Amino acid sequence: MISVLQTCQPRPEILAGTFNPEVFTASLSPIIDFYRKGRSSIDHIYTNAQQFFDEATYPTQGLKTTLTEVFSRIAGDMTVPAIHRLETAFGGGKTHTLIACTHIAYQGKKLEGSIGEILDPNLLPAPGSVSVVGGSSNTCAGN
Ligand SMILES: Nc1ncnc2c1ncn2[C@@H]1O[C@H](COP(=O)(O)OP(=O)(O)O)[C@@H](O)[C@H]1O
Numbered sequence: 544m545i546s547v548l549q550t551c552q553p554r555p556e557i558l559a560g561t562f563n564p565e566v567f568t569a570s571l572s573p574i575i576d577f578y579r580k581g582r583s584s585i586d587h588i589y590t591n592a593q594q595f596f597d598e599a600t601y602p603t604q605g606l607k608t609t610l611t612e613v614f615s616r617i618a619g620d621m622t623v624p625a626i627h628r629l630e631t632a633f634g635g636g637k638t639h640t641l642i643a644c645t646h647i648a649y650q651g652k653k654l655e656g657s658i659g660e661i662l663d664p665n666l667l668p669a670p671g672s673v674s675v676v677g678g679s680s681n682t683c684a685g686n
Pocket residue numbers: 567568569599600601602603606631632633634635636637638639640
């Protein structure tokens with residue numbers, strides 16, 4: 544059996560001793576601000592959609608199911624719910640899911656290359672076709 548030390552490679556900043564845990568404080572409103580105002584104080588791992596999906600997002604079943612239902616509905620599938628209530632323990636990924644929704648709602652097809660494992664690329668909306676309403680702890684999207 545391969546040990547965890549052989550399979551998991553720590554991030555370079557952890558090995559260098561320069562890791563700042565604040566980088567991983569997920570928050571929705573700076574992402575919305577980033578799209579509305581073009582600037583944000585939060586780390587680019589959250590604002591750069593490609594990096595967010597490529598380097599900072601593990602494709603959990605919950606994330607895949609929520610994104611598939613949200614963007615199927617936006618694509619016109621009326622058989623999936625229009626409203627989702629995310630319930631997890633603290634740190635379970637609710638805000639991360641909302642950030643993923645926000646990036647996909649704003650950028651849609653531009654993310655084709657980064658999204659494969661998480662969402663069927665056919666469900667990506669045309670960029671600019673989705674209206675995003677969001678705040679510090681809630682967001683919703685529709686077209
Ligand atoms: N699917 C995921 N892949 C990678 N990191 C994740 C994932 N879901 C959550 N995280 C990270 O775990 C931490 C806690 O998640 P968060 O979304 O803030 O939880 P909640 O809002 O439910 O309290 C954050 O740093 C977040 O970016």
